[in-house]
Amino acid sequence: MQQGFTTYKEPKWPANKYHLIYGFAQGTPANAVGAVTRAFETWAGNTRFSFSRAKSVDSADLKISFGSGEHGDGRPFHGPGGVLAHAYAPANGRFHYDADETWVVGAVPGGMDLETVALHEIGHLLGLEHSSVEGAVMLPGIRAGFTQSLHADDIQGIKALYNT
Template sequence: MAPKLAISALLLLLVIIQALFVKSEPQISESLRLLEGARKGYTFEGLNQVKQYLKAFGYYSINGSSHTDSFDDVLESALKSYQQHYRLKFSMIANYSFFNGMPRWNKRRLTYMFRSSAFVIKANPLDIVMGFHRGFHGDNSPFDGPGNVLAHAFAPQDGRLHYDADENWSTNNAIRPNQIDLETIAIHEIGHILGLGHSQDPNAIMYAYYRTIQRNLGRDDIAGIRALYPN
């Protein structure tokens, strides 16, 4: 079942914005934060009403046969046009992704342990096992030395999270150009452990490429995890 979206609230917001777009952008942006979590490929009850509204204002140009409750390509394009027209600074469209089949944990309290050649911290029972490894380390995904693949993790409910021991890791607030921030990578890989795939949003911690220190979740990360664990 796809995450539920308050369609009546969405319609109301669109009407308010259409009528009062001359108001300051911060007011509009704060209201539109309620739309986070809408994502192409999913079905939301009543979404056809949103399509009809956008069509009435010239943003959604397609015949009535496609006025379903599915979030399709045409609706995505319409929302982007609406966003660009009113110069909204944050996206109505979610960019997060999941593993195939949307695997997730069936409990909310997870236990973990560190296990590598350096040290072991015991936890019992354990769900997540983290450690530093080099080259071939028994999971058919060998590391390649410094650079390129920094770490990897597996979908729920596997629980394995491996860091490449050959990387120049750092936990400092300021790092040198040849260093990798351990906390940034840890948050990203824990996202995979919980079931999130990569995001197309460059501001998300789940963006596929490491660039610099980023130790906070982005809006898209939060929307993705809420969609995966709605309760």
């Protein structure tokens, strides 16, 4: 099997930190909450990580929000058709969707699937960079109107990063 994954060399989550708590900023659309939760469940089923939802985003390790333009992190979004979302390497924990994109649940023509993008961005939160393997969720770029799940390369990458 071709290895296409790359990982952040440092930082990564400490060896004793395999339970991560995620939270949603106020104003997160309800359909995004369900999609992101499903994405965390998918990662949990394929790694040693477990995830739970915080009552308050302030107490979360991983903070999910939607923003437009300059949204406070120095990495502004540029509207529809640009960068869909971004997340930071461990242990920063921030994951931002571009609020100006057309967000959908599922394979809807012209829409960006919330869960597919969450799978990709959670990969970054866990320490994966991009993959060069076609079909990997960590491939840079997600197509409108499609859904994806984790690929063997994504799983191989996270296992290599955490020596599991």
